[in-house]
Amino acid sequence: MAQKIIIDTDPGQDDAVAILLALASPELDVLGLTAVAGNVPLSLTEANARRICELAGRSDLPVHAGCDRPMAGDLVTAEHVHGQTGLDGIALPDPTMPLADGHAVDFIIDTLRREEPGSVTLVPIGPLTNIATAFERAPDIVSRVARVVLMGGAYFEVGNITPAAEFNIYVDPEAAAIVFASGVPLTVASLDVTHRALTSREWVEAMRSLPNRCGPAVAGWTDFFERYDREKYGSLGAPLHDPCAIAWLIRPELFEGREINVEIETEGRFTRGMTVADWWRVTGRDANALFLREVDRDALFALLSDRIATLP
Structure with a gap:
């Protein structure tokens, strides 16, 4: 049976590629998308999520708007990376599919209570505000979650913001x-694995040559996205961060990692938001996460190519 998932997202070009990969993969049953403020404000992320669904021919999917700010403090956004729309690189029309009724947090809670315990995986590829708010508001759902597969954090690569x-x-x-x-x-x-998933000119041009609308869209997004990483890191391509979370659900054998303890720094003057990853298991704290570090880059991009080619 296909894995039931909810994608929690703040699109974002790499979010868009991740969503397309999920929608093109029969191994996954996407129950809905929940939008959160992150790369750009919520008014843009929820509209972008609907644009991506329409691009993929999936205007039937519910898209719920969620939290418009973090649980504490002011919202930090990333227009310097993703552009003013969050999906700079191609022009997409305003979405015609409506937002689904109800707040994203309520959708998460209601879905987890309705579905069989352990049957729904949450896939947050943006800030974790919606997920944490749902856990705080409805503690009974926590034990019903099969797994959380997220894009975030770093250890060896440390920070990008x-x-x-x-x-x-x-x-x-x-x-x-x-x-x-x-x-x-x-x-x-984490960034440790996603920075090994760099695009190449050959792959981008292969996307551009696909006889559908999704392939050229991916190429246009990547053209825009790559410029930031070339300027910052001197790399020849851009890391496709969020597709790694989706790909792990489909082909976990492409990845290597380690079960470790990860704590989140919330107070440090210089280290707020750091994922304190006990990679070498020196603290004695119990493992709470499978922390990915390696990926078969060529197999990952072959998977992306194969799946995106099946979309409209």
Whole structure:
């Protein structure tokens, strides 16, 4: 049976590629998308989520708007990476499919209470505000979650928004602390693995040449997205962060990692939002996450190519 998932997202070009991968994969049953403020404000992330669904021919999917700010503090966004719309690189029309009724947090709670315990995986690829709020509001759902598979954090690569913190965790470290302490099985697609998933010109041009609308859209997003990483890191391509979380659900054998303890720094003057990953198991704290570090890059991009080619 296909794995039932809810994608919690703040699109974002790499979020968009992740959503397309999920919608193209028969191994996954996407129950809905929940939007959160992150890369850009909520008014843009919820509209972008609907644009992506329409691009993929899935206007039947419910898209719920969620939290418009972190649990504590002010919202930090990333227009410097993703552009003013969050999906700069191609022009997409305004979505015609409506937002689904109800708040994203209520959708998460209601879905987990309705479905069989252990049958729904949550896939947050943005800040963890919606997930943590649902856990706080309805503690009974925590034991019903099969797993949380998230993109966020770093250890060896350290930070991409501050010297110590990865963006998704930094935006709402209080929410991340709740999720990491929840006891739900966690898989963490960190910067350590996503920075090994770099695009190439050959792959981007192959996307552009696909005789559908999704392939050229991916190429346009990647053209825009790559410029930031070329300028910052001197890399030849851009890391497709969020697709790694989806790919792990489909082909976990492509990845290597370690079960370790991860704590979230919420108070440090210089380290707020840091994922304190006990990679070498020196603290004696119990493992609470499968922390991914390696990926078969060529197999990952072959999977993306194969699946995106099946979309409209």
